[in-house]
Amino acid sequence: MDGEGTPLTHTTRASPATVQWLLDNYETAEGVSLPRSTLYYHYLRHCQETNLDPMNPASFGKLIRSVFLGLRTRRLGTRGNSKYHYYGIRIKANSPLNQYTDDQTMAMRQQPMYQAKKPSSSKVDGESDTSQPGSNNPGSNEGSQSQQQHQQFLGDASLAIPNFDEIDMSSNPLPEGITIQDVRIFELLYREHAEAIVDVVVNLQFSLIEALWQGFWRNQPIGEHQNAENDFEKKLPKETLFALCKYDPVHVFVRKSDYAFYQAIIEVLIPDVLRPIPSSLTQAIRNFAKSLENWLKSAMQGVPDEMIKTKIGAVSAFAQTLRRYTSLNHLAQAARAVLQNTSQINQMLTDLNRVDFANVQEQASWVCQCDDAVVQQLEQDFKKTLKQQTSLEQWAIWLESVVNQVLVTHEGSPNFPKAARQFLLKWSFYSSMVIRDLTLRSAASFGSFHLIRLLYDEYMFYLVEHKVARATGETPIAVMGEVRQFSDLSSAVALGSLEADKKPSVTSTATKIVSSTPATSTNTTVMLVTPSGTDGPQVKRLKSE
Structure with missing residues (x-):
C-alpha cells in the first residue's frame, strides 16, 4: 500500500516512478470522468520525459484500475461522437497536466473526421433519404424511428471491441528511425480507430466508414477534415506510419486484430442468423458488404503493398461472411412459411x-x-x-x-x-x-x-x-479468410503452370492426353456446383467438344 492506504496490486510491470506519478497527478472523485485516450497520452508524455518504455493501452488500463480501485468505464458523448471514459477519476487541481487537457491536442479521436458528413436524417445507409440538412422535413423523424427500430435487432455493441494483443517485437528488431513509443502510439490509434468504426456501425451509418479509413491511412480528399488529419500527423507522422506498415510484427498484429474485430462486428449486425430481421436492414448490410473492398482500396492508395494485402484479406472475408449470413437469414425466413x-x-x-x-x-x-x-x-x-x-x-x-x-x-x-x-x-x-x-x-x-x-x-x-x-x-471469419487465401494461392499456382505449358520447350500433360485421344470424340457436358457464396449455390454448365 502507499502512504494513503491505496492497494497497489497488478503493478509489477510498472516502475515505482510511474505509480507515484499517477498518485501525484490523479485522484478519485464521484460524478467526474476523464477520456481514456487523454490519460494514456499523459502517460506517454511521462514516459518520454523520464526515458521509460511505455506499456500498451490495455496494460496501462489494468494499471490504472489497480492504482485507483472502483473505476468504471463508460461511453460518454452524443450519438456518433462518444468516447470511452474512466468514470470516477480526475486530474488534481495542482497537477501540471491541466495544461494538456485540450481536446484538440489530446483526445485525437476519429469522430471529427466524419461528424461534419453526417446527414440530419438518421436513416440507415442504403435507404433513400429525402430530407435535407437543416430542414424540418418530417422524413427526418421517420428516419430516426426507423433507425431505432433497426437497432433493436443488433447485438451487444459493448463486446464489439476485443482485447487487441500487444505487438510482439521480441524476434524482430525495430526498423531504423522507429521507436517503441511509435509502436505503442500505433496500437492506441488502431484501437481508437476500431472504436470509431463501432460507433458508426451501431448507428447504422455505414458509408462513414470510408471517411474513417481515409483519415487513418492519410488519404483524405483535399479540403476535407484537414484538421483531423493534422491531429494524426502530430501523434504519428505519415512517414512513420508507412514505415510501421513494412514491419512484420505489425502485419501480424493487424491481421489478428482485424479478424477478431470484424467477427465481433458481424455478431453485432447479425447476432442470430435465424432470427427474422427487416428486409431494409438486410439490404443495407448487403450494400455495405458490397462496398467495403472498394472503399478500403481507395483509402489505402500509396500505403505499402504488404499492409494493403493484409487489410484486404480480412475485409474481403468480412464482406463475404456478411453476404452469406444475410442470404442464410433470407432463406430461413422463406423456409418458416413452408415449415x-x-x-x-x-x-x-x-x-x-x-x-x-x-x-x-x-x-x-x-x-x-x-x-x-x-x-x-x-x-x-x-x-x-x-x-x-x-x-x-x-x-x-x-x-x-x-x-x-x-x-x-x-x-x-x-x-x-x-x-x-x-x-x-x-x-x-x-x-x-x-x-x-x-x-x-x-x-x-x-x-x-x-x-x-x-x-x-x-x-x-x-x-x-x-x-x-x-x-x-x-474466429470463423479467420477460417474463411485462410480458405480464400489458399484458394487464391492455388489459382496463382495453376495460372503459373498454364503459363509454363505455353512454352514450346515444354510438352504439357494435357497435350499428351489430347494427342493420344482418338479422332472421334463425343460432346461432354460437365456440371459444376459452386459453393454457396453471396446468393446461394450456383450451377454452371461447361460444354466441351
Whole structure:
C-alpha cells in the first residue's frame, strides 16, 4: 500500500516512478470522468520525459484500475461522437497536466473526421433519404424511428471491441528511425480507430466508414477534415506510419486484430442468423458488404503493398461472411412459411415416402462411403422431425446434433478441419441425390424440398465453420479468410503452370492426353456446383467438344 492506504496490486510491470506519478497527478472523485485516450497520452508524455518504455493501452488500463480501485468505464458523448471514459477519476487541481487537457491536442479521436458528413436524417445507409440538412422535413423523424427500430435487432455493441494483443517485437528488431513509443502510439490509434468504426456501425451509418479509413491511412480528399488529419500527423507522422506498415510484427498484429474485430462486428449486425430481421436492414448490410473492398482500396492508395494485402484479406472475408449470413437469414425466413404450412408438410411426407432411399444409398455409397446404419438413422430422424411439424429453431437443433454426431470422433485431431470439409461434401452429395429422385418423380413438393435443402446446406456450412474455428482456436471469419487465401494461392499456382505449358520447350500433360485421344470424340457436358457464396449455390454448365 502507499502512504494513503491505496492497494497497489497488478503493478509489477510498472516502475515505482510511474505509480507515484499517477498518485501525484490523479485522484478519485464521484460524478467526474476523464477520456481514456487523454490519460494514456499523459502517460506517454511521462514516459518520454523520464526515458521509460511505455506499456500498451490495455496494460496501462489494468494499471490504472489497480492504482485507483472502483473505476468504471463508460461511453460518454452524443450519438456518433462518444468516447470511452474512466468514470470516477480526475486530474488534481495542482497537477501540471491541466495544461494538456485540450481536446484538440489530446483526445485525437476519429469522430471529427466524419461528424461534419453526417446527414440530419438518421436513416440507415442504403435507404433513400429525402430530407435535407437543416430542414424540418418530417422524413427526418421517420428516419430516426426507423433507425431505432433497426437497432433493436443488433447485438451487444459493448463486446464489439476485443482485447487487441500487444505487438510482439521480441524476434524482430525495430526498423531504423522507429521507436517503441511509435509502436505503442500505433496500437492506441488502431484501437481508437476500431472504436470509431463501432460507433458508426451501431448507428447504422455505414458509408462513414470510408471517411474513417481515409483519415487513418492519410488519404483524405483535399479540403476535407484537414484538421483531423493534422491531429494524426502530430501523434504519428505519415512517414512513420508507412514505415510501421513494412514491419512484420505489425502485419501480424493487424491481421489478428482485424479478424477478431470484424467477427465481433458481424455478431453485432447479425447476432442470430435465424432470427427474422427487416428486409431494409438486410439490404443495407448487403450494400455495405458490397462496398467495403472498394472503399478500403481507395483509402489505402500509396500505403505499402504488404499492409494493403493484409487489410484486404480480412475485409474481403468480412464482406463475404456478411453476404452469406444475410442470404442464410433470407432463406430461413422463406423456409418458416413452408415449415408452418400443414398441407405442404403432408405433401412433403407423401413425396418423401416414395423416394427409393435404398437406391439412393447404393448410388451414393461409392462417393460418400458412409455407414449404412448412420444414413438410415438420419433418414428416419428427418422424417420423424418433419412429421412433428417442428419449428425452424428445433430443426436447427437437429442439424447441429447431426454435425456433432458425425464429427465427435475427430475432435482433438489435427485432421478435424479436413474431416469437417469431407462431411460437408458428403452431406451435399447425398442430399442432391434425394433431390434428383424427387425431380424424376415430378414430386409436387419439389419446390419446398429445394428451398429446405438450400437452407440446410447453408446452415450446415455455418455450423461446421464455427466448429472448425473452435477446434483451431481461430474466429470463423479467420477460417474463411485462410480458405480464400489458399484458394487464391492455388489459382496463382495453376495460372503459373498454364503459363509454363505455353512454352514450346515444354510438352504439357494435357497435350499428351489430347494427342493420344482418338479422332472421334463425343460432346461432354460437365456440371459444376459452386459453393454457396453471396446468393446461394450456383450451377454452371461447361460444354466441351
